[in-house]
Amino acid sequence: MLKYEIMPVTAFAQNCSLLWCDETNDAVLVDAGGEADRLLDAIKQKGLNLTAIWLTHGHLDHAGGSQDIRERTQVPVIGPSKEDEFWLEGIEQQAQMYGLPGLRNVIPDRWLTHGDSLQVGNETLDVIAAPGHTPGHVILHHPKQQLAWVGDVIFAGGIGRTDFPKGDYQTLINSITQNLWPLGDNVNFIPGHGPESTFGAERQSNPFVADHLFK
Template identity: 55%
Template sequence: MAYRVIPVTPFEQNCTLFWCTETKEAAVVDPGGDLQKIMAAIEEEGVTLTKILLTHGHIDHAGASATLAKSMDVKIIGPQQADLFWIEGLEQQSQMFGFQQVQGFVPDQWLNDGDTVMVGNITLDVIHCPGHTPGHVVFVDRKAKIAQVGDVLFKASIGRTDFPQGDHATLISSIKEKLFPLGDDIRFIPGHGPESTFGDERLTNPFVADRWG
């Protein structure tokens, strides 16, 4: 498994292109915008895009999904269906946050806790991690020990919970009960900012470190 992080949108969202090194089949996680940058990365890496994966329905993560899916003839997979209201409201989000108008869509497949997604020979485990949004999911490649966590967890921080249907206690539970048990050596790509490991966050993150209970 190999990957390339592509910062997109004015929010510097970490869109991730990752691929199976054996088959060169690839997926894009959270194409929020700047479609030309994403398309250029696909071409530069010489991979074949086979699917789009969404962690949640906020515009900086999902805004370019429909256009990319149409141009590359691939399906949009995820998030969990509780985020439908966010996806249905993408046009309103674009106005609220000053984005260009985006093309609406309905995912081709919703995901649930315990599902798996294949990208070439890579198996991704799907973990439903609500709190930032109710339908947020995380993708974990257990073999490579890499997780795509969207806006659940960041280096030294956690996701916002002041948006509609966000919940702080639920987010903390998702992190401590669903992510940290996966192992301290799991490296994660967050939706914004630098990568880290679950172990480092258990030790130092002021919101979820073990010493804070």
């Protein structure tokens, strides 16, 4: 079974998630945006074996702690898609602008593309392209337990910003309605910020992507 714990990091309260297979105790961090010491302490306290860092996209609050953790643990950084490389190469500059010390540029050991799969212990997650917030954004879907890590694509009651470089509003809407909704209304998603929700709930009431807006 896949288990997870959400640990908000940085001044942006970004939902870094610790995922682990309860059969093997192998674990990954999704969107290790900062506070490396706290994240590594949590892994140690649970007796887990960190095997990788997975990134949904290249923004500093999602990726800025990854280089430190990679150097300290020798685990690979995987994702997002290569289209977000310019964001990952600009983390340190962005961190200076926002007054967030200690965040570092990072280049993944492996880029992800739509249709890839990722493994943690005995559990498999599917990689689904979801551009719009950033051009290389991906989400991570665990079909067996109907879970999805969606980064900043969609939130409870909201969607990701599209006013950043290479963001695009219509592309984001298409990603949500064409790539996320077909996964099923019962999928529980963990967003990059704020509380969890389900795709079904957002299809009913989200002011940006509810079904009634497209009829």
